[in-house]
Amino acid sequence: MSDDVLSHIPAMRAYARSLCKGALDADDLVQETLLRAIEHADKYRAGTHMRAWLFTIMRNRFYTNIRKAARERTGDADCVSGGPVTQPDQEWHLRHMELWRQIGAIPLHYREAIVLVSVLGETYIRAAQILDCDIGTIKSRVNRARTMLKTALEPEF
Template sequence: MRAQDEAAIVACIPSLRRYARGLVSDPARADDLVQDTLERAWSRFSLWQRRGEIRAWMFGIMHNQFIDGVRARRSRPEDSAGDDVPEIAQRATQSDRIEVRDLDRVLQRLPADQREILLLVAVQQMSYLEAAAVVGVPIGTVMSRLARARERLRHELQGRAAPEAMPLRRIK
């Protein structure tokens, strides 16, 4: 591995940490996700085909690690039973802190597929094409997930219930 490639990987770490914290909300689990992503990137660097930006490749690895973790927790429900422990109320010191906490809670209520697209496009400032490559879906899917995530986020932050999706009906 060239020094230039190593520097490019290291430069991705702050963005990876932001994305991981948005995905899992828990700082310790987010750091574990970043660590797992970096380990996989280092060990499989020879598989990177240099067809795109290394940043998108790293986010793709993190996306896959996150999805693998979600699937693993679903298959072991006894391990995830303690995840819903209520938070102890803290006295607010700043209104900004309350708003950030509220935003984080609302983000965590979004479906994972919408949350990750929202984080990639809005926080990491990836283009729709880059986000589509990271997640492995068509660009139209990125656009629709982003629109649904923004709409739901807007409703939740305004204190209104998000409109539920209308069930599809078959018309003959």
């Protein structure tokens, strides 16, 4: 019987996915079905279509799980954390404004490099072409600009 059961696992997974909402629930259902089939192997009658027997076990197990879930009270409806939450954006807005203020305060050649690479997403090669300098110079300027911004924006303890 085990060889026959194993050959039906791909079909069982497909059927379980059609019943369940997610792949994890489907895999759990297949596992429960296989467990039930092993537990009740003595009830399988030779000559019966194995796939139909397994699918019947799966379908019955699926509906049993639905009935159990309906009886269980998980507290999801009562949970305050499940409600819509609006994150405060005041602090991020202030930090954003401070970042741009500090970007404006660093020397122009560093500012151009950091804005091209970190803000606009240009590659180092493309930034070097735009600013008409070597790629090493761009890397150095971006690194120094990041260091200046980090130092300026770090909270003092």
